[in-house]
Amino acid sequence: MEEHPRAWIISVGNELLIGRTINTNAAWLGSRLTLLGFEVERVVTVPDRVEDIAEEVGRALGRARVVITTGGLGPTYDDVTLQGVAMALGRGLKLHPGALEMVRRFYSKRGLGLTEDRVKMAMLPDGAEPLENPVGAAPGAVVEARGSLVASLPGVPSEMEAMFEKALRPLLEEIAPPGAVVECGIAVVGVPESSLAPYIKEASRVSPRVYVKSHPQGSEIGKPLVRVRVLARASTLEEARAEALKALEKVRRGVEELGGSISEEDSC
């Protein structure tokens, strides 16, 4: 597959590591970033520890065009994501007047004042700008450094999604590569994945801009169900669709030759 600007997602939170929470945020972001034309290269989940966050953000800097962190922006003692980002950037945290105004407004509308724990949410890495939180109290933050756009979003899914759509998407669209991405696929029944393997390989060679992947979901033998997904990138939507269909055609031929059938189609 051609080189596309890379994106890293860094998910912060012990609850993810101990399996209390399933990381749906990473999948949601991965899908949006892919359709915007970025190549998601890593999702890294780290504990709520400054050094661990700094280590992974530091690895991503200069390597990924976009680095998105989720979680750890709230008012409690272990919300330390922006400390970790600041450490990776070699900068300090600074009270941002615009962010403080966002926090102040959020609480004053509800008849509450500022407390130490609430003011903490307006401490951003030096040089970062706040991202408005349309749903909750904690602003996000975005900063450009060493060729990477580093954006920090909340961990609560409704807040993360709203901030991504309203505040971050416009910034990403400016740096997203031109062109189009499509993803589609078929579900194949009656053929073991291992028998389909040579056809999938052939399909993947249709173009370097096409990525073909099989997902076995039934049993390998007995009642095999294999979903074959194709992701194609091209300069126009029509071209991307055409390449995806060309690749799927190779798989269809295999299904036919092997006596299987197609139970579902998901058009490009």
Next chain:
Amino acid sequence: MEEHPRAWIISVGNELLIGRTINTNAAWLGSRLTLLGFEVERVVTVPDRVEDIAEEVGRALGRARVVITTGGLGPTYDDVTLQGVAMALGRGLKLHPGALEMVRRFYSKRGLGLTEDRVKMAMLPDGAEPLENPVGAAPGAVVEARGSLVASLPGVPSEMEAMFEKALRPLLEEIAPPGAVVECGIAVVGVPESSLAPYIKEASRVSPRVYVKSHPQGSEIGKPLVRVRVLARASTLEEARAEALKALEKVRRGVEELGGSISEEDSC
């Protein structure tokens, strides 16, 4: 929290990065590893590329006592996890007679023979031993190197879970630390997370063996719902329970003082 042997989970698969599949395997494994007494330090999702897999397995070696990879063991062209593990170990892949016998048996029971793509599933890193797959065709692999136990499990959840329980758990129990881990919590209504923050901090100071975390799930203001979870480790189950309850007691007191109430309890 006290130092416990660390575990890393390395999830292999483009479908996870592009958000087509939600990484439920990592949560499932994270929960089991935590209850076995390991501290899950990273979950890293990587593409189906040998170099990327090798990079992350290489980082984990010597740092994590246990490294578990999921996915990429199947018969298709992009199932390259064991190549990545071998590269990280500085070893080659080798046809393992025991693994080949597992694959041969799986297919012959179903009246099928071996093909090149099927034999590929028995190519393990030099020195690794196969892990039986009670559900599917591809064996797993386990190898001890540089102080780390590296285990590779399939990506299909039913296969991953069965292999973990039957083949890997006994090996992990041998190296797991003695002692017990409990996790429990309460759901608090009527108090914003930012007001509860000082009490949560106080609870987290009850013992270095206790970890307290709040998860806001309602809105910060209006109808706040905050789940507070406590994870406690100790040498016996009774001690772990006692420490968890002591920490929760601090939070309960805060809820009372702030005029909130507890809507759910999940006993230790």
